[in-house]
Amino acid sequence: MTGSRGDSPTSAPAVRELEKITIRSDTRDVLAHAAKSARKLTDYFIVDIDAHVTETAFWSDITDRIDNDYLRQAAKSFRERGGSPPGLLNAQPGMSFQDMFGRIPHQQQQAEAVSGEGTHRQVELTRRAMDSMGIDYTVAFPTPMLLLGMHPQAEVEVALGRAFNRWLVEELLPREPRIKAMMYLPFNDPDSCVEVVEEFADEPGVIGFTVVSTRYRPVHHNSYMRLYAALQAAGKPLAFHSGFHWGDESMKQVNRFISMHAISFCYFNMIHLTNWIINGIPERFPKLKVIWVESGLAWLSFMMQRLDSEYMMRTSEAPMLRRRPSEYIQDMYFTSQPLETSNLKLAQATMEAIKADTQLLFASDWPHWDFDLPTTITNLPFLTEQAKRNILGLNAARLFGFEVPRHKLAQVPGPEPALAK
């Protein structure tokens, strides 16, 4: 670590020099202020449902695991070229805008030194972030692969998705039991999704499966019923991890990254959640648990009221439903990041509406530019202590069956709502 070193000529009190943060800064230095806050949360059980690896930093580890020899060779051929994107990916305009053109170094690149002795570089980076934030378990998602749902070649999504899954279970998960994963489902090929469930459901550290939401496939299509049945039988939750795409016809109308990012991350999950409910998927697979990832929470108050309002007038178009749409939403799980807090009354009302005390799961999204810390939850003035503990980790423990250390088990989710009234 390089956080503080050097003394001034003044002897007492000592003056320490702090280094400017760059892409080479140690994660523990970047998050030193977070570590101070985390020291006050040592009896909290904290699960980070959404953190990211930057898979292109070790891309050949993944592409060397592609089954198909033609695609594997194609991926290798890209190594001989300069520039980006790495082979076979469909990176698109805007992906590289996330760091605000150098303003946020950890989003730009994590080029810090890692000893490399005995473990994978990504494991060490993840450990540094987890320890700085006081996190017990973290769930690792990819980054550029979040766009693979828009890849014009479904077979490439299948090949890269399976190779990434294999990298997770062969390289990442065995090295650190605190890291968990939700396997990538190549949703543009429904049959391959079922194969992924069959292949990986019982692997250690695999706690669920992921659909990257940025795509145009309707989630209620009959071709997915085998997949949902397989997931329900396996008892593993399904996560819809949202993302953005500036190439989407609607998003082409906005000219700034801020506009596209703000809308896009909600837009795709709004469509999938609407199809999921109106077509009665929760009634067809009542034991399948669904998590909506990285859309924040503000969109949900809109969805609950809008769908309820129209459903009561046009019930005939959604005959599978036995309850109002908002009641199905209350059975779903949501991750907290990026938590909108500019209007705390709205934030409180939204959390009450979605039953956050039992359904909300903390997520950091580290190392991305809009990451949240556990203090994002503990600093909310309207949550009870019990609700904070539930959201930070005890809800996840219940959902995924995580073992909670005894000293963090003093508070457990109870039957009564824990949100302040």
Next chain:
Amino acid sequence: MPEIMVGAASELADGEHRIVAVGELEVGIFRLGDRFVAYENRCPHHGGPVCQGKLFNGVEEIIMPDQTSRGLRFSKERHVVCPWHGYEFNLDTGRHPGDARVRLRPIPVRVADGGIYIETRG
């Protein structure tokens, strides 16, 4: 108020900044021409190490007399950008360019006998 000398003024060139810690207090010291300003190294957003971030000029939109836009350009304002989430602050005022109510905590700073002194309490 207690103050401490944190270095020589001559060691900080115009437009440069450094960050020091005195006990638990972390302070960014910025040289703007002949002036020095100092702020606590704590972002009002989520507590990030704002003064350890990069300096950028602010950005403004080029609006013509007929209200058409000609895009964006840098202004003359100097900003420090929090490396955690990108919150930026005008170094002259310590205030966020999008909401002046969001501001850095200023730390009194002065130069005497060639040394930079900051107050360490408050």
